[in-house]
Amino acid sequence: MVRVRFAPSPTGNLHIGGGRTALFNWLFAQSQKGKFVLRIEDTDKERSKKEFVDEILFSLKWLGFNWDELYYQSERFERYRMHAEKLLKQGLAYIEKSPEGKEAIIFKVNPQKISVNDLIRGKIEFDASLIKDQVLIKSDGTPTYNFACVVDDAEMNITHIIRGDDHISNTPKQMLFYSALGFSLPEFAHLPLIMGVDGGRLSKRTGATAISDYRKMGYLSEALLNYLLLLSWAPGDNREVVNISEAVKLFDIKNVNKTAATFDLKKLDWMNNQYLKNADPEKLAEELIPLLAERNYINKDSYDRAYLLTLIKLFQARLPRINDFVDWADFFFLDEPVIDAVAKEKYLVCDLSKEFKLFSERLDNLASFDVVNIEDSFRKLVSELGIEAKKLIHPIRVALTGKTVGPGLFEVIYYLGRDRSKARLLKWVKK
């Protein structure tokens, strides 16, 4: 039975790299019908925070990763000490006293060649004579990362260790522990790292790093997952949009790339839009309601849900992020549209009083106020006036929405309603 683990340290939020490591572990477990174990590595009492544990668990759930088992290293200190003392008795480790008289347990590293057959990279060789003796239990009584990690992975029967590239150099140290402790070795697979646009490590300087930041910015978890998946794996048939359940069927750890990938926000936006197009408006509404309420665009407790869903449908195919709806569709919620200065300069400087007045009268006289009739009356008007449709369409759009871009004008008029459309047109009519 395949058992993998994701072992975050709660000294910060779940970041993009961690999310990607979790993704590949989860994917591998699913594809092998194995178990996905979550282990919180909170041995550093100073830096580990409960709020980070909560945040990590929340983000993991948001991404859709359900774990089969959950462990906290802080609850397992006696296990690490027990194994360390065993090594002490066997003469494989020794005690070192600090000047203050505190004792640490140190593992003696013997010179030897170590080689691992990485599932992604193949054979990697190390020279243990270059590795110094390793601290097992620190003088404050807490275990070191590498030691706790090995004890846990062994006791939790982890069969495959899938983690970031940055752990390659920890591998020989851990392998030494496995053999000293008499545990059988798991398989190792080292994932390439994700880099920031500057070519270095992904950092706050080069963009948001926390998974939760992407949620707040309006990305769908499915889109983020799909994007992260493509950063070091491809289905092989030129498809870009591969949802997680398809990925489970196609995934093979051997096909994971070896090269570090650069995180590209533009492609993430595109991917998000791919998912947004087909997203359930009800689901998008749930994300948007708090944001709209925050701006007083709607009242949380009494708003027209059907109308909101209609507006979401009108915009969702063109949004890169869910949150963009709040700005892009603001004119549907505001009493007066916020007129963009550049748009005004371009389309509303010459006097269109006559045209606006006539069109508002036509809207008034429509037997049935619907998209088709609105367009018909508009086309008729411009042909009577002998002007090009676009000469009037753009100014009207700016008058109604304040923007030069948006959904089709006649739909905008329809959903804005007769009264609001007329009022916004008449504002620009000079007496």
Add this chain to the structure above:
RNA sequence: GACCCCAUCGUCUAGCCUGGUCUAGGACAAGAGCUUUUCAAGCUCUCGACACGGGUUCAAAUCCCGUUGGGGUCACCA
């Protein structure tokens, strides 16, 4: 610096293992155009890469070696 990893368009990648079908395919971005209404949507097109040098071979993006470049790790942090 030492050790380790990596190397196909600006970016993500297919192809590499099992050399010939590769005048290297797709996607994002960028640029151009179309859409009797915009674009931030859609469609079409363009630009654009096998890091370099040696081998091996009839034949190399594919195999080998070296160089260069990039990245990672060298804590009683994880």
